[in-house]
Amino acid sequence: YNGEPYIGIAIESILSQTFGDFELIISDNASTDQTEAICREFAARDDRIVYSRNEENIGAAPNYSRLVDMATAEYFRWSNADDLLAPDLHERCIAVLDSNPDAVLSYGKTKIIDENGNECEDYDDRLDLRDERPSDRFIEFHNSVGMTNAIYGLMRTKAVRKTARMGNATYPAADTNFMGELVLYGKFVEIPECLFYRRIHAAACSANKEDEHQTSFWGRSAPGFSLPSWRKNAAYLRAILRAPIDAVEKRRLVLYMCRRMYWVKRELLAELL
Numbered sequence: 001y002n003g004e005p006y007i008g009i010a011i012e013s014i015l016s017q018t019f020g021d022f023e024l025i026i027s028d029n030a031s032t033d034q035t036e037a038i039c040r041e042f043a044a045r046d047d048r049i050v051y052s053r054n055e056e057n058i059g060a061a062p063n064y065s066r067l068v069d070m071a072t073a074e075y076f077r078w079s080n081a082d083d084l085l086a087p088d089l090h091e092r093c094i095a096v097l098d099s100n101p102d103a104v105l106s107y108g109k110t111k112i113i114d115e116n117g118n119e120c121e122d123y124d125d126r127l128d129l130r131d132e133r134p135s136d137r138f139i140e141f142h143n144s145v146g147m148t149n150a151i152y153g154l155m156r157t158k159a160v161r162k163t164a165r166m167g168n169a170t171y172p173a174a175d176t177n178f179m180g181e182l183v184l185y186g187k188f189v190e191i192p193e194c195l196f197y198r199r200i201h202a203a204a205c206s207a208n209k210e211d212e213h214q215t216s217f218w219g220r221s222a223p224g225f226s227l228p229s230w231r232k233n234a235a236y237l238r239a240i241l242r243a244p245i246d247a248v249e250k251r252r253l254v255l256y257m258c259r260r261m262y263w264v265k266r267e268l269l270a271e272l273l
Helices: 007-015 035-045 060-070 089-099 134-144 157-162 174-182 211-218 228-242 247-263 265-272
Strands: 024-028 049-053 103-113 119-123 154-156 187-199
Touching: 007 024, 007 035, 024 035, 024 060, 035 049, 060 157, 089 103, 089 154, 089 187, 119 187, 134 174, 134 187, 134 247, 154 157, 174 228, 228 247, 228 265, 247 265
Parallel strands: 024 049, 103 187
Antiparallel strands: 103 119, 103 154
């Protein structure tokens, strides 16, 4: 939504991939700036681009899910309107997934860039999760996750479609829930080289943690989330119960989530009050 400042260079970053056999689907969330004109110009020049425009801003969560529904390829990745890719991200990640059938996500290391594209710092995602037990991967994910840059690696489309994706816009940081659910379906493999450049700037969603802003971003028009921590934890529990793991693994993870909720009992109680 309203990606005019960076959308052009972001599209060029994707079109410049060394692995070029892909479809770039753009879901414009009813932008009111020049985003539509820029995207249509690119689509007119490159038949790999499919441009689609929502009649109204449906929020980030439904828009993320919409792209999954529109995808047709074996592998899938989301890409924001302001981030950049190394030219070989597709090629490197495809090689990993092709050679690791038990992996559902492959990603490279991250560099943080500013509004002008200057490199600010290396970010260690620490999400190389290759344990055989899904419960071990899930718990290690929660012990390690910070910024969810790994979500912009390459994923198996079938696995993504089995998840709740970004949820129903009733709680913040739905990308964390998505990744916590996805790791129950397979391993995460990190490529130890920088392949992703995340742009942090004043207009980025991650720069504004205010409840009203996050509510509007994810898709609801109400002034704030209703019982967001309860809903977020409930979403994790539903993900565990529907995951293709055995009863012992599910029991272990349900108990783990109950302990996590006990650790934040004051926050949960405050929401109820």
